[in-house]
Each structure stands twice: as structure tokens, then as C-alpha cells.
Amino acid sequence: MRMVMIVFAFILLIGGGVVSAMKWLELGPFAPKEDMVEEAPPVLQAHFLDMDPLIIPLLQDGGLAATVHISLILETRGDENKAKIKKEMPRLKSAFIQDMYTFLPRLLKDQERLDAYVLKKRFQLIANQVFTPPGTVSDVLIQSVTDQPGS
DSSP: OHHHHHHHHHHHHHHHHHHHHHHHHTOGGGSOOGGGOOOOOOOOOEEEEEOOOEEEEEEETTEEEEEEEEEEEEEEESHHHHHHHHHTHHHHHHHHHHHHHHHHHHHHHHOSSOOHHHHHHHHHHHHHHHSSSTTSSOEEEEEEEEEEEOO
């Protein structure tokens, strides 16, 4: 009986080794199927588009409190998206300015300074709303934010 158990354990050990080797070498039933191998999508070239500076006056108590200048660069992938953004740039700039008129006073009510990260996320959100499909503008890079006190 003891000899039968040793032979059985030896057969299990060899069988496990064979199955492991076949799986590691992708042989037999472990070979990748042709229809399951997917080609990677083509990598699209990144394009950077400069925007004219956004000039947003901040009004407070019936007068000009400050003027904010924001310089942006838009990042996109592929020539199609680049052409689409160039064509729709006035519409995008208008959407940015309209949103900043209401968003900046609320942001400055809670904080003393403009947070570039919050602005970047807000601009990305607006760009995704303007363009179909979302993601046409893959990133919004803030080059500079300056605010000049009003007179």
C-alpha cells in the first residue's frame, strides 16, 4: 500500500510539472487563440494648441475688483481632433469665459488665491461639454494665471 501511495504522488508531481510547463510555454490547450489576440490601437500623435489669453473682469460691489488673465494650451491626440478644435476654438473660448464669469467669484469667496488645479479640472470639464465625444481635448495646460487689482 505504501508503494502505491508513493507511485501515485510521483505521478501527480510529474503531471503538475507538465501542466505548469505547458501553461508557461503556452502549449497545447494553453496556447493563445488567434481570435483572442487583439491588436493595440494605433498611437495618435499629441498636438498642442495655444489659446488666446482669457481676460475675465471680476466685479464686486458694483465696481471692478480685479482682472484675471489666464493663458491656456490645449492638448489633443490625432489630426482629426486638432482640426475639430481649431474649427470650434471661438465656441470653446466663449464657453470658458462664460463659465469663469460665474465660477471665479465663487472660488475666490472660499479661497484667497486661484488654485490652478481646480481651474484645470474646470476647464477640462467645460471642454468635455463643448466637444462630442468627450475627450477630444485630452488635457488643458494652464500656462499662467495673473490677476491685476481693479482701479
